[in-house]
Amino acid sequence: MKQLSTLIILLFFSINSFAQEIQGKVIESENSIELSNVQIFNSENIEITTTNNNGIFILPTPGSYTFKKEGFQNKTIDLKSSKFVIIELNVLPENLNEIQITASNLNSQIKSLPTAISVISTKEIENSDNVNMTSILNTVPGVVVHNGTLTTNKINIRGIGSRNLYGTSKLRAYYQDIPLTNGSGESTIEDIEITSIGRIEILKGPSSSIYGAGLGGTIQLIPNKGLYNENSIRGGYIFGSYGLQKYLAQVNLGNDSNSANIIYTNTQKDGYRDNNQLDKQSFSVATNHFIGESDKLTFIGNYIDLKAFIPSSINEETYLNEPTSADFRWGQAKGYEDYTKGLFGISWQHDYNSKTTQYTSVFTSFFDSYEAKTFEIEGIKNNSIGLRTRFVSNSTLFNKPLEWTIGGELFNDNNKTKVYENLFDDTTNGSVEGSLTERYEENRRYFNVFIDSKLELTSKTNFTFGVNLNKTSYDLDDQINSDSSGITGDYSFDAIFSPKFGLTHQINDNIMIYETASHGFSPPTLEETLQPDGQINPDIKPESGWNFEIGSRGKLFNKKLNYDIALYKMDVKNLLVPRRTGDEEFVGINAGKTEYTGLEFGVGYNVLKTEKLTIYHSNALNFTDFKFKDFVDEDSDEDYSGNRLTGVPKFTFNSQLNFDSKCGIYAFINYNYTDKIPMRDDNSIYSDSYKLVNTRIGYKSNFSKKYELNLFLGINNVFDEQYASMLLINAPSFGGRAPRYYYPGEPTNYYSGFNLKYIF
Structure with a gap:
């Protein structure tokens, strides 16, 4: 009887301990990519754990925790729920080299990619006139946007597409994973509402090994x-x-x-x-x-x-x-x-x-x-x-x-x-x-x-x-x-x-x-x-x-x-x-x-x-x-x-x-x-x-x-x-x-x- 009581007590504490565990995932706020190696500190500034390759973390008890990763703003949050939680970290504008790139098949950090790629952040988009993308795209070296009207645009990347008479061609464009490029290779990104965009990634130079047709880039x-x-x-x-x-x-x-x-x-x-x-x-x-x-x-x-x-x-x-x-x-x-x-x-x-x-x-x-x-x-x-x-x-x-x-x-x-x-x-x-x-x-x-x-x-x-x-x-x-x-x-x-x-x-x-x-x-x-x-x-x-x-x-x-x-x-x-x-x-x-x-x-x-x-x-x-x-x-x-x-x-x-x-x-x-x-x-x-x-x-x-x-x-x-x-x-x-x-x-x-x- 004594052994049974001990077993019940141990089982109770085990279940209670498991119930107190908090599981979650850390993602980048602009593109929802999982962030690995995020350091997590408790209220006493002691490192408790880090996220794995898929951004997953497990914390032993509820409490106040601070999430830190180089290139991102620190985030302190009170975690009370035992449900699976999502933590979003914001990129520091001056540290874009640290971010994960969606346009790469391997979701790599920009600093590790062997190609030219530029990122336009949420803040830069918000600072535009919220009507026309031309001014923000023209801030990217290698990109030239001609803007005849709000619906007549021609984008060239590194000169590819410059000789197209009307519209944009010879590059690839995507809205998340949905192609904005039709079967003939013509793209119309100006149709997308600018306030709905969280970030723009521009891969310059041939991207055919990733996306197929696209001599100018993506x-x-x-x-x-x-x-x-x-x-x-x-x-x-x-x-x-x-x-x-x-x-x-x-x-x-x-x-x-x-x-x-x-x-x-x-x-x-x-x-x-x-x-x-x-x-x-x-x-x-x-x-x-x-x-x-x-x-x-x-x-x-x-x-x-x-x-x-x-x-x-x-x-x-x-x-x-x-x-x-x-x-x-x-x-x-x-x-x-x-x-x-x-x-x-x-x-x-x-x-x-x-x-x-x-x-x-x-x-x-x-x-x-x-x-x-x-x-x-x-x-x-x-x-x-x-x-x-x-x-x-x-x-x-x-x-x-x-x-x-x-x-x-x-x-x-x-x-x-x-x-x-x-x-x-x-x-x-x-x-x-x-x-x-x-x-x-x-x-x-x-x-x-x-x-x-x-x-x-x-x-x-x-x-x-x-x-x-x-x-x-x-x-x-x-x-x-x-x-x-x-x-x-x-x-x-x-x-x-x-x-x-x-x-x-x-x-x-x-x-x-x-x-x-x-x-x-x-x-x-x-x-x-x-x-x-x-x-x-x-x-x-x-x-x-x-x-x-x-x-x-x-x-x-x-x-x-x-x-x-x-x-x-x-x-x-x-x-x-x-x-x-x-x-x-x-x-x-x-x-x-x-x-x-x-x-x-x-x-x-x-x-x-x-x-x-x-x-x-x-x-x-x-x-x-x-x-x-x-x-x-x-x-x-x-x-x-x-x-x-x-x-x-x-x-x-x-x-x-x-x-x-x-x-x-x-x-x-x-x-x-x-x-x-x-x-x-x-x-x-x-x-x-x-x-x-x-x-x-x-x-x-x-x-x-x-x-x-x-x-x-x-x-x-x-x-x-x-x-x-x-x-x-x-x-x-x-x-x-x-x-x-x-x-x-x-x-x-x-x-x-x-x-x-x-x-x-």
């Missing part, structure tokens, strides 16, 4: 998935020049292991130019759900309803004397685009053990567009579906630690297009739909199979290797011309292997160097595939190239200064060149080789960091020597070899100064210089260089435990610089009209607004 938009253990609502309003109004409503729902961020916005603007009105509604939702210590589900949804009128480009005389004018024909037709778009995806993460994790995402999207142009009216219905999965694990090779991943991606894109005559004239007051001239359906599909790995040769030196196999094919069904004049048929590109090799060496705790060689490619879009007579060009090939790069990242002067420098050279063959066949029409040809050589340098410095005031200064420089290596125009028989690459400045410089005070006042000022840009392949015409200064000042206040207020005022183009915010390269002069190269940038303009948050 832009990863990471949605804000809300805060754990907080339920709140937030309302906001912005007003500004040229009729700008933006309304925002946001709901955050969160408990110990679930979070959700739901945002609705409505943006309206009359526009600086004629025929420039915009009305955009956006609804987005992003959620995280940790199911025990081994599983996580993430749901992403985004819906957009937009109508935007198109002023188009104008000639030099109009640009200099009447920059508010729309092109005459676009104004007469009242050209516009009207579309709805949806993106939806669900991701599952499962930790099999502390060494092996599986990531799987399924996604779908739709796009329903009606666009009235000067020469035609085009209706497009697009649906896509895809899957991406990968396994990440740690093992050994030759008794050396090895981290590796293997996975694949499937994507199918269905595009139905109808083209009508536009019968507008002086009497119609805008576009009038005429007879149907084209109707076709395109199915484009691809698959990627990839392997990526990192082998620890020594405690300071790592070797990385990756390879991707891509196969892209499509079929076209011409539903009007069924005879030999139609474009019906099946077409396929050869399978492409894209390897990557890299080496990193940690010189000391604060400085690393890397070198890498990587292959990339970009397939032609449908428009580039078609010949002038509408037939498919069976000989057109994807452009491809090898990139060779050396670089270094680190911290100096007692970790007050952080830097990132990269020197690269890339040769691209089978360059895809748009050849114009009409005022707004073009086809693609392979036209030789291009050489890209550049130097990127970014540096940030903590000018002052006290309890009451922080001043942080950052600079980004970009030097380029991009030129045609072998390029002969077949129409004119002119040899452009040795000329500068069209559409790219030789030098850009961006400088930013940020002020944050404990009393709630904050401010920043941004300076951007863009060098002159060649507008024709023969380099006969250049745009003017320009300098832009943008600034913002605000006040944040937590005037009670339940209310947070943010008031702000911003001014863009402070010194009223006249500049071209976007250029239409190689613009033709059909019908005796002067070439229309220019999209005028806005003169001095302001915005102001507020956000009010209530925590319940």
Whole structure:
């Protein structure tokens, strides 16, 4: 009986002790990646434990604990619940080298990656005008964004994509794991509501070994998935020049292991130019759900309803004397685009053990567009579906630690297009739909199979290797011309292997160097595939190239200064060149080789960091020597070899100064210089260089435990610089009209607004 009593007492204390244990996971707040080796201290500042490879921790009893990791803000929290809890740590803005990168298959810290990558933090996004991404993307060395209107953007990374006439192509873009790049390789990141983004990661240079097609690189938009253990609502309003109004409503729902961020916005603007009105509604939702210590589900949804009128480009005389004018024909037709778009995806993460994790995402999207142009009216219905999965694990090779991943991606894109005559004239007051001239359906599909790995040769030196196999094919069904004049048929590109090799060496705790060689490619879009007579060009090939790069990242002067420098050279063959066949029409040809050589340098410095005031200064420089290596125009028989690459400045410089005070006042000022840009392949015409200064000042206040207020005022183009915010390269002069190269940038303009948050 005595032995039984003793056993019951021991069992009681054992159960009670187990019940007192607290288990949880530590993640990075901006992208929800698990953080390993986080030190956990009790209230007496004694280290109790550290998190494992999956961010898991176990604490013996409830109490007050402090979580510490280099590069992150310390967090002290009272843990009372025995439920599985999630702890979020915020990145210190000056220590971005410490963060985990989503764009890397291995979720590595940025300081250990053998490639050039830049990160735009939540704070930098919040300090923008909350309407347009252009200004923040242009702070990244190697990235140039041309912004014709809020819905007409062209992004190039290291010069790749600069010769695209409209929109962004030849790079990859993702919203979490959902591709923002369609089957033809065209990306529209400007559709994503900027306030829904928690962080932006930009991988520069070929990323084909990770994501398949993407010669220029990859832009990863990471949605804000809300805060754990907080339920709140937030309302906001912005007003500004040229009729700008933006309304925002946001709901955050969160408990110990679930979070959700739901945002609705409505943006309206009359526009600086004629025929420039915009009305955009956006609804987005992003959620995280940790199911025990081994599983996580993430749901992403985004819906957009937009109508935007198109002023188009104008000639030099109009640009200099009447920059508010729309092109005459676009104004007469009242050209516009009207579309709805949806993106939806669900991701599952499962930790099999502390060494092996599986990531799987399924996604779908739709796009329903009606666009009235000067020469035609085009209706497009697009649906896509895809899957991406990968396994990440740690093992050994030759008794050396090895981290590796293997996975694949499937994507199918269905595009139905109808083209009508536009019968507008002086009497119609805008576009009038005429007879149907084209109707076709395109199915484009691809698959990627990839392997990526990192082998620890020594405690300071790592070797990385990756390879991707891509196969892209499509079929076209011409539903009007069924005879030999139609474009019906099946077409396929050869399978492409894209390897990557890299080496990193940690010189000391604060400085690393890397070198890498990587292959990339970009397939032609449908428009580039078609010949002038509408037939498919069976000989057109994807452009491809090898990139060779050396670089270094680190911290100096007692970790007050952080830097990132990269020197690269890339040769691209089978360059895809748009050849114009009409005022707004073009086809693609392979036209030789291009050489890209550049130097990127970014540096940030903590000018002052006290309890009451922080001043942080950052600079980004970009030097380029991009030129045609072998390029002969077949129409004119002119040899452009040795000329500068069209559409790219030789030098850009961006400088930013940020002020944050404990009393709630904050401010920043941004300076951007863009060098002159060649507008024709023969380099006969250049745009003017320009300098832009943008600034913002605000006040944040937590005037009670339940209310947070943010008031702000911003001014863009402070010194009223006249500049071209976007250029239409190689613009033709059909019908005796002067070439229309220019999209005028806005003169001095302001915005102001507020956000009010209530925590319940």
